Amino acid sequence: MGKVNSLSYPDHLVMELFAPGMSTLHRAGLGGLACTLRAIEQRYEVGLLKNERLPAPFHAGSPPWVIDEQSISLLFGKPEKAAEYLSRLFHFAFQIRSDGLICLPAQFGSEPSAAILADLQAGLALTFLQHGKVRQLAKDHTLVSYDPEGEGIPGVVVEYRKCASFKHQEGWKSFVNGKGCLVPGPIKVDGPISPGTVVRHVAFTGQTSVEEPPSRMLPLWFALIGCLPLPVNRGVAALIVPEVDNLLEFLYDRPAMTPSTCAECQIAGAADAALQAQVRLRGRQRMAGSAIPGCYAMTFTPTAWSSQQKSRVATIHIAPGEDRLLDRFERALACLPTRVVARTVQETTGRGTAKRITERRESLRFESIVRPIIAENLALGRPWYAGFVKLTTKVNPANDKPYRDQLPFERKGLHDMISDATMWDTAGERLVVEAVHAALRGRYAQIADENKTNPAAKKNRWSGEYDRWRLAFAGAKTADQFRKALCDLFSRARGNPVLQQHWQEVLPMLRGANWQHARDLALVALCSYQGRGDSESDQLPESK
Numbered sequence: 001m002g003k004v005n006s007l008s009y010p011d012h013l014v015m016e017l018f019a020p021g022m023s024t025l026h027r028a029g030l031g032g033l034a035c036t037l038r039a040i041e042q043r044y045e046v047g048l049l050k051n052e053r054l055p056a057p058f059h060a061g062s063p064p065w066v067i068d069e070q071s072i073s074l075l076f077g078k079p080e081k082a083a084e085y086l087s088r089l090f091h092f093a094f095q096i097r098s099d100g101l102i103c104l105p106a107q108f109g110s111e112p113s114a115a116i117l118a119d120l121q122a123g124l125a126l127t128f129l130q131h132g133k134v135r136q137l138a139k140d141h142t143l144v145s146y147d148p149e150g151e152g153i154p155g156v157v158v159e160y161r162k163c164a165s166f167k168h169q170e171g172w173k174s175f176v177n178g179k180g181c182l183v184p185g186p187i188k189v190d191g192p193i194s195p196g197t198v199v200r201h202v203a204f205t206g207q208t209s210v211e212e213p214p215s216r217m218l219p220l221w222f223a224l225i226g227c228l229p230l231p232v233n234r235g236v237a238a239l240i241v242p243e244v245d246n247l248l249e250f251l252y253d254r255p256a257m258t259p260s261t262c263a264e265c266q267i268a269g270a271a272d273a274a275l276q277a278q279v280r281l282r283g284r285q286r287m288a289g290s291a292i293p294g295c296y297a298m299t300f301t302p303t304a305w306s307s308q309q310k311s312r313v314a315t316i317h318i319a320p321g322e323d324r325l326l327d328r329f330e331r332a333l334a335c336l337p338t339r340v341v342a343r344t345v346q347e348t349t350g351r352g353t354a355k356r357i358t359e360r361r362e363s364l365r366f367e368s369i370v371r372p373i374i375a376e377n378l379a380l381g382r383p384w385y386a387g388f389v390k391l392t393t394k395v396n397p398a399n400d401k402p403y404r405d406q407l408p409f410e411r412k413g414l415h416d417m418i419s420d421a422t423m424w425d426t427a428g429e430r431l432v433v434e435a436v437h438a439a440l441r442g443r444y445a446q447i448a449d450e451n452k453t454n455p456a457a458k459k460n461r462w463s464g465e466y467d468r469w470r471l472a473f474a475g476a477k478t479a480d481q482f483r484k485a486l487c488d489l490f491s492r493a494r495g496n497p498v499l500q501q502h503w504q505e506v507l508p509m510l511r512g513a514n515w516q517h518a519r520d521l522a523l524v525a526l527c528s529y530q531g532r533g534d535s536e537s538d539q540l541p542e543s544k
Contacts, residue, residue, distance in 0.1 A: 100162025
């Protein structure tokens with residue numbers, strides 16, 4: 001009987017971008033690994049990284065890895081050096097600063113401020129690192145602040161919990177055996193490595209768990225770097241998974257995707273986050289002459305069947321960047337930004353005669369409720385105003401208050417946005433809005449004339465008029481009901497020059513399947529009406 005050869009272990013690991021089994025998340029993770037290796041090279045070249053911290057020694061100026069457009073090869077030198085190689089690679093990739101903030105060097109051109117890292121850490125804690133067993137966070141919150149734009153606005157405070165450790169820091173241990181060599185067999189995948197990947201039932205772990213070989217498992221660990229998680233609010237997050245088809249280009253794309261200011265960390269939804277990232281990429285891509293990559297935008301939020309964790313509940317594919325789409329979104333982003341509101345807070349200290357009341361100023365951030373709808377519509381190829389009716393009838397799940405209560409704060413931004421001719425595909429869309437504006441101007445003027453000596457009654461009637469047409473338009477369930485409501489408004493107002501001159505372009509918008517778009521446009525017009533500002537009758541009516 002011949003002698004059985006002992007198992008041989010590899011002295012390298014090759015990972016191909018489009019190998020069988022490589023999903024979008026795998027490819028994004030491989031891109032994150034490429035960015036990490038390049039970050040090591042850059043720091044070594046300028047003397048910021050010592051030899052003893054390198055995964056393996058450089059030979060004749062060449063690193064112990066090879067990156068090309070479609071693959072990465074990690075060169076351990078000797079099979080038993082795999083453990084040391086991977087441990088140093090993971091130690092560099094997944095860091096925690098002295099202030100308790102997670103820092104992933106490969107995501108940045110230069111290290112950002114603490115406030116930006118705090119927002120990015122909140123995104124990680126709602127996606128990859130949401131389970132308490134995969135990260136060790138302090139119980140108390142630490143505060144950092146940044147100064148927003150605007151005179152007289154105090155610093156905005158950002159909270160975070162100091163992190164002592166997280167799972168990815170020790171991830172290299174699952175790849176090696178007791179001899180320090182790379183394991184040949186498959187490795188189990190769990191949620192912190194691949195968000196959304198879960199065992200169906202603990203009784204069927206063996207049948208429903210996911211396993212990957214090292215060549216596909218290592219990219220999944222680095223998906224934390226290749227992807228961009230951002231918080232929408234305390235309970236909802238967006239995860240942006242870029243489509244990587246060229247690793248050498250992604251070396252420059254990934255740092256450009258990361259927010260460079262605190263304002264860029266503020267997102268209103270998954271599609272909004274993805275389009276903001278594409279807008280940031282556009283400046284770099286124009287200089288490089290390459291295309292803007294597409295991505296998947298995933299939403300993580302608690303569900304009724306699993307309120308303790310954030311599940312992936314929706315995914316939208318954002319096509320590779322198109323100038324016309326991004327121009328429109330950039331216009332919406334400029335007109336409907338995150339609002340920073342300052343307020344005075346009273347604090348009481350001491351008791352009795354020692355009681356003291358002090359005041360301090362603080363700032364709060366409020367995200368747009370209109371921009372996420374615009375972003376999702378643009379991403380899905382729908383008119384940007386589609387579904388606007390929801391904002392006049394639905395309740396905001398973030399605060400359990402009607403969206404319509406927040407719409408008055410968006411009025412000026414909406415008005416500025418629709419004034420841009422590039423936001424419209426057809427003349428009919430713009431003319432519907434202008435016709436409704438003209439009719440509203442006539443109605444408010446009539447009310448003002450009838451209540452010249454009673455300002456309180458005038459204001460109440462303006463508010464009632466606003467709610468009357470909001471309910472009429474939003475409550476229309478058929479084309480006939482909407483046309484009746486719109487014609488009722490037109491008939492009650494004084495002469496309407498827009499209808500008189502352009503009725504041929506307005507009528508097609510009220511027929512057939514177009515009526516729902518016309519209803520959304522009428523509501524956009526109602527919520528964006530500001531008046532001419534040249535008389536008392538043009539003052540802004542308040543909704544009830």
